[in-house]
Amino acid sequence: MTLGELIGPEARLPARWADLPIAGLAADSRQVEPGYLFAALPGVNTDGARFVAAALERGAAAILTADGATLPQTDVPVVTDTDPRRLLALIAARFYGLQPATEVAVTGTNGKTSVASSVRQLWAGQGFQAASLGTVGVVTPTGTQTLRHTTPDPIELHTLLAALARDGVTHLALEASSHGLQQRRIDGVHLAAGAFTNISRDHMDYHATFEDYFAQKLRLFRALLPKGAVAVVDVDGEGGDRVAAEARARGLDVITVGRAGETFRLLSDEIDGFAQTLVIEHEGKRHEVRLPLVGGFQASNALVAAGLCLATGGQADDVLPLLADLKGARGRLDLAGTAKDGAPIFIDYAHTPDALAKALDALRPYVESRLLVVFGCGGDRDKGKRPQMGAAAVEKADVAIVTDDNSRGEEPAQIRREILAAAPGAAEIGDRGEAIAQAIAMLRRGDVLLVAGKGHETGQTVGTTVIPFSDHDAVSAALGNEAKFG
Ligand SMILES: CC(=O)N[C@H]1[C@@H](OP(=O)(O)OP(=O)(O)OC[C@H]2O[C@@H](n3ccc(=O)[nH]c3=O)[C@H](O)[C@@H]2O)O[C@H](CO)[C@@H](O)[C@@H]1O[C@H](C)C(=O)N[C@@H](C)C(=O)N[C@H](CCC(=O)O)C(=O)O
Ligand SMILES: Nc1ncnc2c1ncn2[C@@H]1O[C@H](COP(=O)(O)OP(=O)(O)OP(=O)(O)O)[C@@H](O)[C@H]1O
Known part of the structure; x- marks a missing residue:
């Protein structure tokens, strides 16, 4: 493609540069190849x-950068923009061309x-070739490919979208993280709808204030969904009312769900073993369905x-x-x-x-004796979460064990101390495998x-x-030992 085709109407380009062929895109100088736009x-x-x-x-053939950037003297075209990350996302969408038809x-x-x-599964159930893209990777009808980010940068994202479309995927659900929204990673995606689940404290290492964090989530509804698109909002979730109001004010179609929802109103939700029976009202008609998942948030x-x-x-x-x-x-x-006495793990x-509190709340109905929790907090991330998670654990569980969880560049014992400061009575076992094994050894009938x-x-x-470690494997190993020696 030419530079003119890629830049499109978003930036002014002198005519002499319009026909310059561009061979590829890179936002990292180490990935530039001859003929690329950097x-x-x-x-x-x-x-x-x-x-x-x-x-x-x-061998970069053209440069895209921020207005006012100081660059070395060069003969190659330099395109500047007030929002170069957004322009890069639009360029990537044009360069890679194809996207699944419904995103x-x-x-x-x-x-x-x-x-x-869930959307991917529901679409597949309706007969569509569906995929999802996010924290667990790209999941398609043929397999899963892991990703480094929840929301990949636009060059990687549009490479993936084009490949999905070429493979026949027609429907895609993608996760929009606050980092991704702020950094314009999905500004080039052709969205038919956007959904909002809830907002609570997270990522305060990156966003200056909670309002800034919320504002990045709102970008999806304020700036990214085109006219005619639909906003789907869980109005039971924190922040849902505000998102629905903003989406309406922008003229988007709004679907609200939940107990307070207008489109899918949850009339009742009864536990049925490790499932739940939902009664949902839609346009005056009641639907009863057995959802095979645990917890109100599911x-x-x-x-x-x-x-x-x-x-x-x-x-x-x-x-x-x-x-x-x-x-x-x-x-x-x-x-x-x-566990051997029947206690579920x-x-x-x-x-x-919020997630820790909700997960413990979701399990409380299954507890006849004690609710135990093993948890930790990540290093080099939002430190303010630590005392709040500690407090939630001792408030909602009967036995709390604080352990390690991705300490990254921090001293693990210090992270545990910051959690324990707000978690009186909690135990401390740094080694996560050991913490899981000891918790399982404590389980008696009626515990969870x-x-x-x-x-x-x-x-x-x-x-x-990154040391290989999986909670699933640690639980299986502890249960195996219990079966052998217990
Ligand atoms: C804080 C953050 O989100 N940073 C992201 C951001 O990096 P950055 O632009 O700020 O990086 P920088 O190091 O300051 O470099 C500036 C520019 O110089 C370039 N550079 C740098 C060195 C060099 O030799 N040559 C060169 O060209 C870099 O490529 C970059 O374009 O843009 C990069 C390209 O898109 C991302 O890879 C990078 O993600 C980092 C690695 C990251 O860890 N991000 C996490 C926190 C993240 O995005 N998480 C969210 C949320 C997940 C959740 O909800 O839990 C996610 O979507 O995954
Ligand atoms: N609607 C909800 N309300 C509150 N907590 C929830 C809700 N859905 C999921 N959770 C909690 O959040 C955890 C992560 O869920 P999920 O991976 O679906 O969220 P996410 O937004 O993709 O998170 P991340 O971006 O950090 O990967 C769950 O394991 C659960 O504890």
């Missing part, structure tokens, strides 16, 4: 403008992965997913019965095993105070154990090293 972007650690000379040496984005603090996975997420199906052309009579076949995303209130990805924080993850990040 996007020199100001970042958190450094400024890409510092690497323009390196990019030119590697939706899901945002919120908790529930994005669960909703994206019902909320399922309704958001159903709302996205409605937003993309599905009929309630077709979509709602499909909830009965939903499989939970791995590591989301996942029944991982049962759940694994959950709760790594925010929650292992929280890692969910689907398969590594423990210590320093910069």
Whole structure:
């Protein structure tokens, strides 16, 4: 493609540069190849403008950068923009061309992965070639490919979207993280609908204030959904009313779900073993469905997913019965095993105070004796979450064990201390495998154990090293030992 075709109407380009062929795109100078456009972007650690000379040496044919950037003298075209990350996203969309025909984005603090996975399953149930893209990777009808980010940068994202479309995927649900929204990673995606689950404390290491964090989530509804698109909002979730009001004010179609929802109103939700029976009202008609997942928040997420199906052309009579076949995303209130006295062990990805509280609340109805929790907090991330998670654990569980969870560059004992400061009575066992094994050894009839924080993850990040570790394997190993020696 030519530079003129890529830049499009968004920036003014002198006519003499319009026909310059562009062979590829890179936002990292180390990935530039001859004929590439190099996007020199100001970042958190450094400024890409510092690497323009390196990019030119590697054969960059054009530079995209921020207005006012200081660059070395060069003959290659330099395109400047007030919002170069957004322009890069639009350029990437044009360069890679194809996208699945129907795309939706899901945002919120908790529930994005669960909703994206459920929409994919509901679409597949309606006969579509469907995929989801987010924290657990790209999941397609043929397999799963892991990703480094929940929301990949636009060059990687549009490479993936084009490949999905070429493979025949027509429907895609993608997770929009607050980092991704702020950094314009999905600005080039052609969205038919966007969904909001809830907002609570997270990522305060990156966003200056909670309002700034919320504002990034709101970008999806304020700036990214085009006219005619649909906003699907869980109005029971924190922040839902505000999102619905803003979406309406912008003239978007709004689907609200939940107990206070207008489109899918949850009339009742009764526990039925490790499932729940939902009665949902839609346009005056009641639908009863057995959702094979545990926890009120999984019902909320399922309704958001159903709302996205409605937003993309599905009929309630077709979509709602499909909830009965939903499989939970791995590591989301996942029944991982049962101890010898019958006590169930759940694994959950709760790594925010709200998620931990909700996961413990969801399990309380199953507890006849004690609710135990093993959890920790990540290093080099939002430190303010630590006392809040500690307080939630001792408030909602009967036995809390604080352990390690991706300490990264921090001293693990210090992270545990910050949690324990707000968790009187909690035990401390740094080694996560040992903490899980000891918790399982404590289980008696009527107890329930929650292992929280890692969910689907398969590594423990210590320093910069990722040590293979899975809560599922640790639970299986402890149960195996119990069976052998118990
Ligand atoms: C804080 C953050 O989100 N940073 C992201 C951001 O990096 P940055 O632009 O700020 O990086 P920088 O190091 O300051 O560099 C500035 C520019 O110089 C360029 N550079 C740098 C060095 C060099 O030699 N040459 C060069 O060209 C870089 O490529 C970059 O374009 O843009 C990069 C490209 O898109 C991302 O890879 C990077 O993600 C980092 C690695 C990251 O860890 N992000 C996490 C926190 C994240 O995005 N998480 C969310 C949320 C997940 C959740 O909900 O839990 C996610 O969506 O995954
Ligand atoms: N609707 C919800 N309300 C509150 N908590 C939820 C909700 N849905 C999920 N959770 C909690 O959040 C955890 C993560 O869920 P999920 O992976 O679906 O969210 P996410 O938004 O994708 O998170 P992340 O971006 O951190 O990967 C779950 O394991 C559960 O503890």
